Amino acid sequence: MTHRPRLVVGVAVTLLVIVAGIVAIGAFDPWGMGSYVQRKLAALGQASSDVSASPSASAPSPAGAKDIAGDPPHAELVTPAGSASGARAVFRPPSESQIPIGEFGDVIRRGRDIFVDTGRAAPAFVGNSLRCVNCHLDAGRLAGSSPLWAAFVSYPAYRSKTKSVSTFQQRLQGCFEYSMNGKAPPAGAPELVALESYAYWLATGATVDPKLPGRGYPALPAPAQRSDYMRGEQVYASNCAFCHGADGAGQRSADGVAVFPPLWGPESFNWGAGMGRINNAAAFIKANMPLGMGGTLTDQQAWDVSLYMNSHERPQDPRYSASVQNTRAAFHDTEESMYGREVAGKVLGATGAPRPFKPSTETGR
């Protein structure tokens, strides 16, 4: 976009490589959950014990959302950006007609069905109106939209979110718990086996490599101006509301199918989901929204509208403990999360303990 002197580009590329190296060695996490401050400090060569410097969780800022996010700039890689690595061709998953015939093929297809129609295909574990495919476009195939094939070859991996090494199935369990505001299928559950089989099959021919081009959402450069709620509201009204609704609740077909996914509110992902992080959502939005028009919003618009989207109430974080401040301190101590912050006189997430899980009954709700 902007033309910079070669020296600057060279330095930037070097820094990128260093950061990517650190990420790969230490704190790799596809959603960037919780590791943002750690990684940033590591990149700056500081000890990660200084982490607590950032916004005080016990005293959420009383200011409006306007003043909140974006200071200091969002410098992290959401994941190694596919678009930035022109040297390597982006992996292409096999075409669906190549799914094998037989029992294994049946399980792969079942995984695909769960992926694209999650509430119907795995109702016991889904508590909202979302589907995997809402955030992983083209049935988990699309580069730059957190494709399944790139995730599959990135596990097992250490995740700062869980502070442990997770397998791919354990990572999927997290999706159900947070993004689907549901219940994690037990280890080895047919739903997880099906999803894993589908991901494995999509990754046919890919190299085991957590830095595969196309993985995650291409990281967005830090915004020129601090992300802003009011600007985000305008971006939303002119680019998003037509499909997702002015109230963020999405839109259903007459027969009750959630066609445009709810972005906030009771039918959306909960506060523990990766998409609840401003940097993650900004990266997704920039690359993929409006649907079929990825890359048309400016970086600033993507940051602003991400902040706006994530400044609304949504289901409680299932890790909630004692109070919103406590929970913020434990799991949201980053400027990328609005959880526990005050917006329009209300503290986000101050909705008490999580509600008991209720299986999805998408139609008729």
Add this chain to the structure above:
Amino acid sequence: MRLGRSLSWVALGIVVSTNVHADGAAIAQQGAGSAVACQSCHGVAGEGIAAAGFPRLAGMGASYLQRQLEAFAEGTRSNAVMMPIAKALSAADRKAVASYYAAMPFGGDAAMPAAAALRDAKAPSGTASAAAAPAPSVGVTLATRGRWSDTLPACEQCHGPGGRGVGADFPPLVGQSAAYLAAQLTAFKSKARPAGPLNLMGIVAQKLSDADVQEVANYYAALPAGGAR
């Protein structure tokens, strides 16, 4: 007292007269001024006349229909028959008749003999189970999966499962004739028809070849309107 009473008659008269002109049913059935009755081309049940390329109106979203009438009236959507009709209607008339057709039952095959016949003709190849099916046709792929190598979303990602429409702004595709659908996609592509909000259809249509247009139009024209998901 007397003055009050006559004033209230005047008020009632105003209400009645504005209602008369914004009565969607009356416009649809009898026309208004120089605008002929909608049903003379779009059918008594708003089902359209597939063979003539006259589209179904029943069950289309109210905002969508109103936007089309406004576009015809302004001349931004070009159609020799519809432009003078839409111009002859007041803004209130256009709104009323859009609401009237939006509220009409969408209907099933009974109202769509052409679609039913086309589907029956194709039934032998179309009713096989999904298992071990050969590679799906271009039409079904574009409708249900899109072509993401071109960043082209599936039709149903906005028009809903089965192309049955979503809300007031995303009209059903099922229940329209192949001729009408293909003509509209072609018009979007050539910019003869305004692309609508966010330029959504403009961007989509640019990514469709002429063969794609025909395939996807045929697919929706052959789909049952009230069928299962």
